[in-house]
Amino acid sequence: MERRRRDAEEHRLGTLAQIEALHPESVSPSSPQETGRLMREGAELILRPRLANDLVGRRRATVHVLVRVGRVDERFVYAPILIKNNEIHEMATTRRILEGSLANLKPSDATYTDGVGPRSTLTVTRNGIILAHATRVLGALGHDDPSARAAMIDRNRRVWWFDLASTNYPRFNLATYEQHYGQRLAVVKTHDEWMRTKDDFPTCRTGTANVRNVPIHCIARPNSKRPTTSRWPDSPVWTSRSCCTSRALILAPSWPDLIHFAPAKPVIKSPTPRWATNAKISSDEPLKSWMT
Numbered sequence: 199m200e201r202r203r204r205d206a207e208e209h210r211l212g213t214l215a216q217i218e219a220l221h222p223e224s225v226s227p228s229s230p231q232e233t234g235r236l237m238r239e240g241a242e243l244i245l246r247p248r249l250a251n252d253l254v255g256r257r258r259a260t261v262h263v264l265v266r267v268g269r270v271d272e273r274f275v276y277a278p279i280l281i282k283n284n285e286i287h288e289m290a291t292t293r294r295i296l297e298g299s300l301a302n303l304k305p306s307d308a309t310y311t312d313g314v315g316p317r318s319t320l321t322v323t324r325n326g327i328i329l330a331h332a333t334r335v336l337g338a339l340g341h342d343d344p345s346a347r348a349a350m351i352d353r354n355r356r357v358w359w360f361d362l363a364s365t366n367y368p369r370f371n372l373a374t375y376e377q378h379y380g381q382r383l384a385v386v387k388t389h390d391e392w393m394r395t396k397d398d399f400p401t402c403r404t405g406t407a408n409v410r411n412v413p414i415h416c417i418a419r420p421n422s423k424r425p426t427t428s429r430w431p432d433s434p435v436w437t438s439r440s441c442c443t444s445r446a447l448i449l450a451p452s453w454p455d456l457i458h459f460a461p462a463k464p465v466i467k468s469p470t471p472r473w474a475t476n477a478k479i480s481s482d483e484p485l486k487s488w489m490t
Contacts, residue, residue, distance in 0.1 A: 202283075209283040210262060213300070213355055214245055217263065220301050233264075237341045240274040242266050243303065252338035256383065259332040259454060262351075265303050267343050276341050277305065278332040279349040279357075280325055286352040290315035298349065298357035305347050305359045316360070316367060325350050326370025330362050331379070331454040333372070346372055 218224055224243040227233040230250040237244070244264040251258045263279035287295060293315035298308035316322050329348035336342040346363035362372045 206283040209353060210281045213281045213351060214262065216355070217243075217300055217303070218245060221303070234339065237264070237274060237276060237339070240266060240269070244276070249332070249335055250339060252335045255334060255338055256386065257331060257335050257338070257454070259328075259335040261329070261332045263303070264336075265349075267305060267347060270344060273340055275343045276336060277343050277347045277349065278329055278336065279303070279351060280329060281351045282321075282325055283353045284321050285317060286322055286325075286350050286356070286358050287311075287314040288317045289313060296359040296361075298359055300351075300355055300357065303349075303357065305349070308357070308359050316358070316369075318369070322350075323369045326360065326362070326367060327375055327378070328454050329360070330370060330372050330375035333362060334375070334379075 218226075221243050224245050225236055225241050226245045227236055227248055230248045233244065233247045234250060243266070245262070247261065247264045249259050249261070259278075261278040262281045264276040265279060266274055267277045268275050291313055294310045294312045295314050295316065296305060296308045297311040298305065302308070316326070326348075329350070330346070333342055333346050333348060344363075345361055347359060348362055349357050349359045351357050360367055360370075362370070362375075364371065365373070368374060
């Protein structure tokens with residue numbers, strides 16, 4: 199795992215260095231404030247951007263490149279790009295993807311490559327969800343592309359463009375993202391509400407693998423005879439495991455960052471079930487990035 203992270207970082211840095219050499223006009227901001235200023239001024243290519251948080255949507259995003267793709271009214275709009283050390287496309291005779299290059303990063307300079315489509319892997323799906331997430335953050339900042347164009351640069355440094363506003367990519371387009379985002383935002387909000395109360399930490403505990411029709415309960419107090427009913431929403435996210443915790447769902451590695459706003463709540467030291475070990479995260483910390 200450590201080797202994979204190191205290889206991914208080396209690929210990312212090498213690709214950024216090559217883009218910088220090909221585009222001497224590119225800029226690298228040092229703060230979210232500088233990134234915002236550069237977007238307002240219409241910088242053509244921004245490397246290693248630091249985006250401000252979307253406080254209303256409770257989102258934060260990290261991408262590797264922002265490229266200016268046009269202008270709407272008086273504001274410049276940008277498309278996010280991810281650099282990934284993995285394969286993005288696979289053979290698909292009836293499909294095609296818009297392919298660009300490092301020398302010509304704008305989607306207007308790209309051409310269609312026939313006979314290929316995005317791979318149906320969790321890695322590519324996660325990449326697409328991250329790009330949709332970043333598109334919404336750019337929208338909150340006033341610089342999103344109306345066509346929601348976004349790109350992935352693969353391990354061979356080929357640039358693949360996707361129109362996330364269309365229905366062509368149902369596994370990671372904006373419609374799919376909004377559905378999952380709404381579910382996870384509800385979990386985060388309810389988690390923050392729990393942090394303000396003195397209730398037990400809500401979980402579900404059942405012996406059946408199908409939890410869709412099973413009521414969600416809190417873990418019983420040591421001296422209580424039965425658990426009390428939880429206030430967690432009845433959502434399909436609860437069907438992913440027979441026994442699950444809210445933190446494990448919130449911190450799923452396939453999902454970008456959502457932001458906690460609630461104050462810290464003291465953690466009561468008690469034996470932790472083995473199935474809840476993924477939830478051992480301090481509740482007063484923001485969600486960590488799983489985008490490596």
